[in-house]
Amino acid sequence: MKTIDAKKIFLVTGAAGFIGFHLSKELILKGAKVIGFDNMNDYYSVSLKEERLRLLGEAVKESESCGANGSFIFVKGDLKNKEEVDRVFAEYKPDIVMNLAAQAGVRYSIDNPASYIESNLIGFFNILEACRHSYDNKTEEYNGVEHLVYASSSSVYGGNTKVPFSTEDKVDEPVSLYAATKKSNELMAHAYSKLYGIPSTGLRFFTVYGPLGRPDMALFKFTDKIMAGKPIQIYNNGDMKRDFTYIDDIVTGILNILPNAPEDNGKGARYKVYNIGNNHPEPLMDMVTFLEEALGVTANKEFLPMQAGDVYQTYADVTELERDFGFKPATSLKDGINSFVRWYKDYYKIG
Numbered sequence: 001m002k003t004i005d006a007k008k009i010f011l012v013t014g015a016a017g018f019i020g021f022h023l024s025k026e027l028i029l030k031g032a033k034v035i036g037f038d039n040m041n042d043y044y045s046v047s048l049k050e051e052r053l054r055l056l057g058e059a060v061k062e063s064e065s066c067g068a069n070g071s072f073i074f075v076k077g078d079l080k081n082k083e084e085v086d087r088v089f090a091e092y093k094p095d096i097v098m099n100l101a102a103q104a105g106v107r108y109s110i111d112n113p114a115s116y117i118e119s120n121l122i123g124f125f126n127i128l129e130a131c132r133h134s135y136d137n138k139t140e141e142y143n144g145v146e147h148l149v150y151a152s153s154s155s156v157y158g159g160n161t162k163v164p165f166s167t168e169d170k171v172d173e174p175v176s177l178y179a180a181t182k183k184s185n186e187l188m189a190h191a192y193s194k195l196y197g198i199p200s201t202g203l204r205f206f207t208v209y210g211p212l213g214r215p216d217m218a219l220f221k222f223t224d225k226i227m228a229g230k231p232i233q234i235y236n237n238g239d240m241k242r243d244f245t246y247i248d249d250i251v252t253g254i255l256n257i258l259p260n261a262p263e264d265n266g267k268g269a270r271y272k273v274y275n276i277g278n279n280h281p282e283p284l285m286d287m288v289t290f291l292e293e294a295l296g297v298t299a300n301k302e303f304l305p306m307q308a309g310d311v312y313q314t315y316a317d318v319t320e321l322e323r324d325f326g327f328k329p330a331t332s333l334k335d336g337i338n339s340f341v342r343w344y345k346d347y348y349k350i351g
Contacts, residue, residue, distance in 0.1 A: 001256070001326075002259040002260050004030050004032060004258065004259055005032075006031035006032045006070070008096055008259075009035065009095050010033065010097075011094035011098065012024050012036050012037070013038070013097075013100055013127070014038055014100035014151075015034070015053075016036065016038040016040060016050075016052050017049070018208065018212060018214045019250060019254075022248075022251050023100070024056055025059045028056065028059040028060055028070035029059055029063050029070060031063060032070055033071045033073075034072045035073050035092045035094060036053075036074045036075065037074075037077055037079075037101065038101065039078040040076055043103070043108070044215045048215065051347075053074060055212075057072070059072070060072050073092070075088055078123070079122075079123025079124070079127065085130050086130055089131075089144070089145075094145060095146050096145070096147050096259070097127065097148045098149050098150075099127050099151065100150075101119065102123070103119040104178070106176045106310065107307060107309060109181075110176070113177050116177050116181050120184075121181055121185075124150070124185050127150075128198070131145040131192070132198060145198065146261060147259070147261035148199065148200040149200070149202075149257055150202055151202075151203055152182045152183075152202040152203055152204045152273065153205055154275070154314045155174070155179035155182060156171040156183045157169065157171055157314070158174045163281075164316060165204075165317060166317040167204070167274065167317075175311065176309035185202065186202045193270050194268055194269040198270070199261035199262055199270035199271075200272075201272045201273070202272070202273040202274070203253070204274065204276065204277075204316070205250060206245045206314055207244045209244055209245070209247065209336060209340060210339065211342075212347075213247070222291055222299065223291065223341070226297050229300075231299070231302040232288070232300070232302065233302050233304055234284065234288070235304050235307050236306040236310070237304070238288075238301075239284075240310075240312055240313065241312070241313040243277040243314045244278060244282055244333050244336065245316075246329065246331035246339075249278070249331050252329075257274065257325070260325075276318070276329065277316025278330070278333075279316050279318045281314065282333050288301070290334045290337045294338050294340075294341040
């Protein structure tokens with residue numbers, strides 16, 4: 001198994017986002033040159049995204065001080081703008097592309113579908129086209145992108161009731177437009193791999209959480225409301241389970257996969273999809289209990305019915321991830337929440 005080659009140039013889209021920040025930081029500390037691309041939209045706090053970029057600057061200094069000499073170049077741009085995407089590829093000539101930029105959120109997709117089409121479909125198409133044109137059709141060799149890795153989601157499993165969710169399961173019944181766009185990304189990547197030889201790997205992430213996380217995710221929202229003395233909304237009357245996956249485990253999984261492009265799958269495509277989840281679904285109410293303990297505050301709770309687009313349970317089968325890379329996420333939910341709360345109190349200066 002190959003490890004990260006610091007001589008390679010890594011393009012990380014969504015670099016100011018939650019996963020993009022943590023991945024970029026680790027690549028920088030390993031001495032890699034990272035090109036960060038992000039549109040800095042206001043779907044959630046821009047100041048949090050700016051803080052992540054500031055910390056990436058600190059990571060460059062740390063890398064330089066220990067002789068690793070990692071670097072970070074930030075490009076503000078939007079995936080739906082083909083000219084901007086093509087310009088980044090032409091100027092920086094990335095060897096490996098990690099596409100994390102996307103419009104996230106299941107519930108947001110119900111009221112704002114157009115933003116998902118623009119970012120998750122048109123934007124991903126522009127990435128695929130840029131990768132395609134780094135391919136030399138005359139020599140049938142790459143002169144640019146060696147591996148395209150992209151974020152999919154556990155949401156593609158929709159209302160599947162068989163658990164754990166396996167990448168071999170059918171995923172033809174999405175229950176949100178967000179999920180449909182992620183499944184579409186997988187199909188598009190397969191077609192481009194088959195037609196143009198682009199090695200691609202899709203990663204189905206399961207409920208990622210941790211320091212500097214997304215404010216629209218349950219853990220962050222609950223913490224905000226508890227600290228403000230407001231009630232938290234708990235759907236399906238609390239009868240839900242999630243395969244909560246700590247950010248460090250997600251990043252370790254990605255770092256294992258980035259330098260290891262898939263071989264031909266026997267059908268003429270260098271294409272693979274992995275689940276990255278904790279392989280241990282936790283009751284939602286356990287998450288609330290761990291959060292209350294970490295904060296030292298009992299939450300006011302408002303129990304509500306299941307929401308449109310939501311599912312009862314997520315549960316990742318990570319057999320293939322463990323087989324191919326000797327790794328599976330293992331951070332306990334309690335430990336991960338404690339880490340998040342420590343960051344939260346420090347960031348918001350709560351004594």
